Amino acid sequence: MYNIIVVIIMALVSYIPRVLPLIFIKTQIKNKFIKSFLYYIPYAVLACLTFPAIFYFSSNLYLSIIGACVAFTLSLFNQKMYLVVLISVVVVFGLSYLFF
Secondary structure, three states: OHHHHHHHHHHHHHHHHHHHHHHHOOOOOOOHHHHHHHHHHHHHHHHHHHHHHHHHHOOOHHHHHHHHHHHHHHHHOOOOHHHHHHHHHHHHHHHHHHHO
């Protein structure tokens, strides 16, 4: 019974924030500041979830920093996301194999 109550509560907690904007915002948002703010929220959330995981991925902090620097450098050169991830992972695993 406890598990069913927990699932129902979690369903409500995840469903309510999705429904509230539909209930309260009836018209299209015309304010440029609010539109730009809402546009960048997914990127900010993704960065907040991904960035700490980079440093806890490897047991060695220096390898994590090197991998993050490689990914950041490749992204500055507008590489595709799968290439950035693939090359960064290969660099970290290669360095961990060579030095540790």
